[in-house]
Amino acid sequence: MFSPANQTQFSLTINGFEHDVQVLAFTGEEGISRPYLFNVECVSERSDLDLASLFDKEAFLTLGATGNGIHGRVYHIAQSGHDQGLTHYSLALVPHLSYLRHRINQRIYQQFSVPRIVALILEEHGILGDAYRFRLGATYPEREYCTQYGETDLHFIQRLCEEEGIHFHFQHSVQGHVLVFGDDQAIFPGIGQPTAYGQARDTVTNEPLIKRINLRLGQLPRRDSHRNDDVEQHLDIEDDDRLERFTGHEHGEQRRLRTMERRHAAYRQAEGQSDQTRLASGHVLEISGHPRQEWNALWLLTQVIHEGRQPQVLNEDVAGGNAAHEGDFHQGYRNRFIVLPWNVSYRPSLAHKKPRVPSDQTAVVIALQDEEIQSDGCLARIKVKFPWDRDDRFDDKSRCWLTGPSDWGCEVAPLRTGMEVMVTFLENDPDQPLISGCLCCR
Numbered sequence: 343m344f345s346p347a348n349q350t351q352f353s354l355t356i357n358g359f360e361h362d363v364q365v366l367a368f369t370g371e372e373g374i375s376r377p378y379l380f381n382v383e384c385v386s387e388r389s390d391l392d393l394a395s396l397f398d399k400e401a402f403l404t405l406g407a408t409g410n411g412i413h414g415r416v417y418h419i420a421q422s423g424h425d426q427g428l429t430h431y432s433l434a435l436v437p438h439l440s441y442l443r444h445r446i447n448q449r450i451y452q453q454f455s456v457p458r459i460v461a462l463i464l465e466e467h468g469i470l471g472d473a474y475r476f477r478l479g480a481t482y483p484e485r486e487y488c489t490q491y492g493e494t495d496l497h498f499i500q501r502l503c504e505e506e507g508i509h510f511h512f513q514h515s516v517q518g519h520v521l522v523f524g525d526d527q528a529i530f531p532g533i534g535q536p537t538a539y540g541q542a543r544d545t546v547t548n549e550p551l552i553k554r555i556n557l558r559l560g561q562l563p564r565r566d567s568h569r570n571d572d573v574e575q576h577l578d579i580e581d582d583d584r585l586e587r588f589t590g591h592e593h594g595e596q597r598r599l600r601t602m603e604r605r606h607a608a609y610r611q612a613e614g615q616s617d618q619t620r621l622a623s624g625h626v627l628e629i630s631g632h633p634r635q636e637w638n639a640l641w642l643l644t645q646v647i648h649e650g651r652q653p654q655v656l657n658e659d660v661a662g663g664n665a666a667h668e669g670d671f672h673q674g675y676r677n678r679f680i681v682l683p684w685n686v687s688y689r690p691s692l693a694h695k696k697p698r699v700p701s702d703q704t705a706v707v708i709a710l711q712d713e714e715i716q717s718d719g720c721l722a723r724i725k726v727k728f729p730w731d732r733d734d735r736f737d738d739k740s741r742c743w744l745t746g747p748s749d750w751g752c753e754v755a756p757l758r759t760g761m762e763v764m765v766t767f768l769e770n771d772p773d774q775p776l777i778s779g780c781l782c783c784r
């Protein structure tokens with residue numbers, strides 16, 4: 343049996359599975375607007391655990407005495423060594439969202455808003471309404487034409503959210519984890535009571551502490567000056583090669599403001615260390631007792647790296663608890679974190695680039711019964727389908743209207759259903775297709 347001499351702090355619960363598995367150690371990393379990953383080392387007196395039955399099960403890693411922890415799905419599991427009568431196992435916990443990196447898709451969305459696109463993809467992967475929620479204060483217009491081009495579903499969702507300034511985080515309980523999308527600070531929950539700043543724990547209260555916090559200031563964004571109607575305006579230059587496309591003046595102003603907020607969020611951040619197990623990305627930390635009074639305030643946790651060890655499950659008596667020095671950590675819990683002042687709006691960085699279409703492509707002209715090519719002066723609106731569009735439905739959802747010349751200068755006229763046309767993408771942008779010719783004329 344396991345030694346009762348030292349009480350354990352961390353535990354693992356696996357849905358529908360009775361076991362004697364004990365947590366030996368774990369590491370984990372989480373951040374706003376990205377999936378988390380926790381690697382857990384365990385031991386068991388059983389050497390015959392059915393690994394296949396544990397794969398993809400939901401599990402909860404308890405971190406603290408208050409019952410807080412991380413909920414996820416067993417992403418992989420392995421059996422390793424055996425010593426002192428115990429078998430070692432390792433497993434990884436991730437959110438359901440992580441599985442979206444395994445499907446690469448090419449797909450066109452017409453007249454869809456970003457929240458609607460995100461919800462559609464999530465539900466296709468079984469992340470249903472009770473597992474995600476939108477808490478958005480702004481309005482997001484429908485995009486006339488939005489293409490997922492050779493991207494994983496996860497990359498596509500992250501890119502669209504970054505473009506709009508929408509962030510997401512996770513909220514955990516023993517019953518599950520919820521994916522929360524938002525666009526302002528109000529949706530981030532607090533972690534509870536303030537956490538005191540100090541170098542060593544009070545041996546009487548044994549309360550967790552913020553052991554170090556350092557504020558860092560980055561370089562202010564470059565600025566570009568130009569004159570408009572004889573009024574000088576200063577515009578930040580985006581350190582990104584994408585050109586923003588708006589739907590109306592209001593949407594353009596919203597995107598411009600969020601671009602400025604994103605740059606200013608990168609300017610003022612702090613990093614620190616603590617042994618507070620309740621820290622979680624996308625949550626609000628309140629610090630107390632710091633000698634610099636203005637730091638005793640609210641901070642948004644944007645990234646947390648966790649580490650925990652409890653060698654007592656190996657019947658080892660390790661004294662000392664949490665280490666005072668970096669290299670002396672043998673038992674207990676510690677973390678490193680990055681925070682943003684609460685009064686600075688958080689916007690996700692533009693980390694996921696839009697793919698480019700390397701060359702012209704072909705598409706097939708499609709027309710339903712009694713439907714003709716629509717022409718307006720020198721331009722025509724032509725309904726086509728790309729061969730790579732994997733939605734095989736022969737309806738309005740699988741076709742798209744593109745612009746092209748109404749006069750093809752071709753002996754075969756007008757265009758008919760089934761003809762192939764050449765499509766050019768402006769600036770190689772998959773969201774800006776334009777019909778440039780008919781293949782029968784080449």
